[in-house]
Amino acid sequence: MTVDQFAIPEGYAPFDADSLRAWLAGRDACAGRLGGKPEQWDIAEIGDGNLNYVFIAKGPEGSLCVKQALPYLRMVGESWPLTLRRAHFERMALQVQAKIAPALVPAVLDGDETLCCTVQEDLSDHIIIRKGMVHDARVYPRFAADIAEYMARCLFMTSDLHLPLPRKWELAGDFFGNHNLASITHTIMFNDPYVESANNHWNEPYINGYARRLREDVELRRASNRLKTMFLTEAQALIHCDLHTGSIMVTEDSTKVIDPEFAFCGPMAFDTGKLLGNLLINYFSHSGWEDEPGGRDSYRRWVLDTSKAVWEKFEAGFLALWRDPAVAVGDGYPAVLYADAAGKAELERAQHEYMAKLYRDTLAYAGLFMIRRLVGIAHNIDTKLIEDPRRRARCEGRGLQLGIELLGGPEGFASLDAVAARAEQIEGAEPALTEE
Amino acid sequence: MTVDQFAIPEGYAPFDADSLRAWLAGRDACAGRLGGKPEQWDIAEIGDGNLNYVFIAKGPEGSLCVKQALPYLRMVGESWPLTLRRAHFERMALQVQAKIAPALVPAVLDGDETLCCTVQEDLSDHIIIRKGMVHDARVYPRFAADIAEYMARCLFMTSDLHLPLPRKWELAGDFFGNHNLASITHTIMFNDPYVESANNHWNEPYINGYARRLREDVELRRASNRLKTMFLTEAQALIHCDLHTGSIMVTEDSTKVIDPEFAFCGPMAFDTGKLLGNLLINYFSHSGWEDEPGGRDSYRRWVLDTSKAVWEKFEAGFLALWRDPAVAVGDGYPAVLYADAAGKAELERAQHEYMAKLYRDTLAYAGLFMIRRLVGIAHNIDTKLIEDPRRRARCEGRGLQLGIELLGGPEGFASLDAVAARAEQIEGAEPALTEE
The missing domain is CATH 3.90.1200.10 (Aminoglycoside phosphotransferase (APH), C-terminal lobe)
Structure with missing residues (x-):
């Protein structure tokens, strides 16, 4: 039952601020949390890690964090491939833990298996x-x-x-x-x-x-x-x-x-x-x-x-x-x-x-x-x-x-x-x- | 990701000799091994276990064994449900072992996920x-x-x-x-x-x-x-x-x-x-x-x-x-x-x-x-x-x-x-x- 763990899902693409804005606009839970109109949202990539993009989106009414897996080790580049499936496992783990210790993990607001992203509570104040x-x-x-x-x-x-x-x-x-x-x-x-x-x-x-x-x-x-x-x-x-x-x-x-x-x-x-x-x-x-x-x-x-x-x-x-x-x-x-x-x-x-x-x-x-x-x-x-x-x-x-x-x-x-x-x-x- | 392990697949039914004969006739690997025409095949249920049907089919050219999982404990009846998924796991285990110790496990000839059955080498001489x-x-x-x-x-x-x-x-x-x-x-x-x-x-x-x-x-x-x-x-x-x-x-x-x-x-x-x-x-x-x-x-x-x-x-x-x-x-x-x-x-x-x-x-x-x-x-x-x-x-x-x-x-x-x-x-x- 071995799956190709490095397969990139059809439709996957790394976000930039514009594509993320468009995607968030189509997700009720996200757009509702941000409030206002998509063009009012302030979106910035703040990741300093090695494996993922991390975007913070701020709107008139609220903010959120989008974490997206990249298919390679960010510091090395495409020569070191990494499975995108980890986004799935991360979201699943957060959902298990949210039932067990809700105050101690970021809330998961949304996510997408194809785009390999999880939308989480914004922890910019942390x-x-x-x-x-x-x-x-x-x-x-x-x-x-x-x-x-x-x-x-x-x-x-x-x-x-x-x-x-x-x-x-x-x-x-x-x-x-x-x-x-x-x-x-x-x-x-x-x-x-x-x-x-x-x-x-x-x-x-x-x-x-x-x-x-x-x-x-x-x-x-x-x-x-x-x-x-x-x-x-x-x-x-x-x-x-x-x-x-x-x-x-x-x-x-x-x-x-x-x-x-x-x-x-x-x-x-x-x-x-x-x-x-x-x-x-x-x-x-x-x-x-x-x-x-x-x-x-x-x-x-x-x-x-x-x-x-x-x-x-x-x-x-x-x-x-x-x-x-x-x-x-x-x-x-x-x-x-x-x-x-x-x-x-x-x-x-x-x-x-x-x-x-x-x-x-x-x-x-x-x-x-x-x-x-x-x-x-x-x-x-x-x-x-x-x-x-x-x-x-x-x-x-x-x-x-x-x-x-x-x-x-x-x-x-x-x-x-x-x-x-x-x-x-x-x-x-x-x-x-x-x-x- | 919990699945309903007691779900009975749409299309599952326990075999009897007639329905098994019809099914085998439609499977090239099985019909070929038995040889002759379906009406020539001798089919008998020989299971003495608690959990499964075991049929032996003999044809003019060869024989085979069909093991089918039942959705309840055979000796107790329908009040003790058992998952049919075990047929899937048994076939998967036999396939793993066939690569490792082929002489020491029955060969798997065919199988069906819906009918929860595995067709194996006939071991009637054992x-x-x-x-x-x-x-x-x-x-x-x-x-x-x-x-x-x-x-x-x-x-x-x-x-x-x-x-x-x-x-x-x-x-x-x-x-x-x-x-x-x-x-x-x-x-x-x-x-x-x-x-x-x-x-x-x-x-x-x-x-x-x-x-x-x-x-x-x-x-x-x-x-x-x-x-x-x-x-x-x-x-x-x-x-x-x-x-x-x-x-x-x-x-x-x-x-x-x-x-x-x-x-x-x-x-x-x-x-x-x-x-x-x-x-x-x-x-x-x-x-x-x-x-x-x-x-x-x-x-x-x-x-x-x-x-x-x-x-x-x-x-x-x-x-x-x-x-x-x-x-x-x-x-x-x-x-x-x-x-x-x-x-x-x-x-x-x-x-x-x-x-x-x-x-x-x-x-x-x-x-x-x-x-x-x-x-x-x-x-x-x-x-x-x-x-x-x-x-x-x-x-x-x-x-x-x-x-x-x-x-x-x-x-x-x-x-x-x-x-x-x-x-x-x-x-x-x-x-x-x-x-x-």
Whole structure:
């Protein structure tokens, strides 16, 4: 049943402002939201991503955002084709999540399978949290609670803890076609940093020693491959699959998770770990940004406290759903097995074991993502934009030190407190840079 | 994207001999194989299963088998609806397997999505191996090697060890719609025997003690639920999912695995364990069949030797595929990670660990299936047809004893030799029956 995933639908064309204006004029839901006449609408392409066009349209009465998939990697051009089907999967994921966590995802207003576009709520008043965290060291007081709730609800409610077998399998089946980007990125994540690969790059010569260790330490290869096997085979819940700080938009009192175009049913720890790894990279980046040593000390503390709070609130929220007999109705741990006294104790034990494994895997994935963003194909702006290479390398080396420890030995960290304490210890010492 | 899985296609009707004759006459591949004129064809319904019609059509030049899904459980009637889509999944699974192990599955000659039927090679010269093993204590010299090859090839070639991520995910997606029967049977397998359930029945009063132990020992519930979690979430390979001795047809020199209508991408150990559990139930059944004590000693020995050989040949065949660089081309353990000396050693270690886990899970699933077939909703003819209840109970009790040990403590059995030794020990002792 293999379909040609790179087929371009008959009638597909990338929008420009004029063609988008004409298309929106013909969609009642969109035209009504914008109000006035099409010629009054202000339309601008604002995408800075690699894969899509993002237009904001503003009318007299309201605004909206149109995201359209492009059939190739925008930064490379037509030589790197990308499936347009991802627009379908993104819209489907947003629609699933809108039922589960409506306040935490952009509302979907419209969409078109041929044009591979989704019309969403305009979030122009929000900012990508990564930018706020890097450039402005901005505190977002709601962020930890909101993102923890997003993860707890979206992961629990699409898992076998909530869904009966038929609905879970339908959900998994609906998303297994979404493999084009997974196929590209899984190599970059799980293989490249651990071998010689033209995709890798790092801050030479300073990071050479860390990069060599990654290629030579076979236990890291083993740890990465265990996580890859989970990614390839463990259909645990509908995961966002790109849940880093670049996929989260915030204001002081709102959090929205965007861009689930890689979504599929995979391991929960992939989402929780990717987010944690991105927060920890941010933590180590501030010595490259602060105006004077210690200038961002209190922000650094906030980032660590937030990392810890995200996990703790996630765990509490997830367990609260599991302990609610009206919500924990899936086939995974059915009430019938845990009704008697021995069963009640067994369920508590099972919950503890489940969360402990999820915690360890979260740390391991966090380490994996830190490594991949510090020596792999694409680096985070958190470090990439630090101008002085040696100063940048001190941030990167520290991130790699913790990343390697988390990937290789998550069981050494009994709690997020232990992770935070180790992060502070690493931050307070000099990393092992390779000098010229 | 939920479809109405119980919808009956417009134009579907169960065949009778006349309507089947007319249909076959219109299918060139079928009419050509049968030869002669339709009125010369001899058509008989021979199904003894619960879910389907099975017709054999014989013509002057050849014969064929038509399997048609019925929209309800045949033994219960229209009150227990079953999806007709399973015919689609069965044909799709047979077509996948025909490319992988053509000699070991029935050839698919034709099929129809509306009539929910598959036309297959006629295997009237074969016998269901379970019948041969129960009634005739018949030895099948090719069986162990053939079924081991079937499992090794079908599991390996549909796993991430052979398939790149996109093809594996397409395959998994194609089969996740096949959840109707899984949804019914997973309750019977993983939940019912461990709680009070109207679905359970057993040979009372003799088996009461074993049945009570299954309900009271919370560690067995835990072990069963671990296997269920794998079943629900671990898309490891395309599994047959009903690979017991009733799904295998044999002659002295041929083995064919039929009826993959439950197929989906799940844990390999489900197949390997179901088969092993069924062989072990057969082993314990012979004291209920032999004309005098010890009369089937040599056959019992053959069954145990076969159980052992099936695993050992499966493991050897699976590893041979994995060690062939032209075959082990999947994304699971890619060559790029294991090219250097440390990598080579690591791959050997990973293979050893992979097979050791698969072995332990195979034993645990074997125990689960033995239990479910001795106290659950449906019992195997191996024991069910033994007339004297007390004599039957001695077979059942021994099977339950080993089943409980395998499910609860697979790590206690270092090899199939240890399993065989324990089986012989249990066979040589009196089971703990509950007397009136």
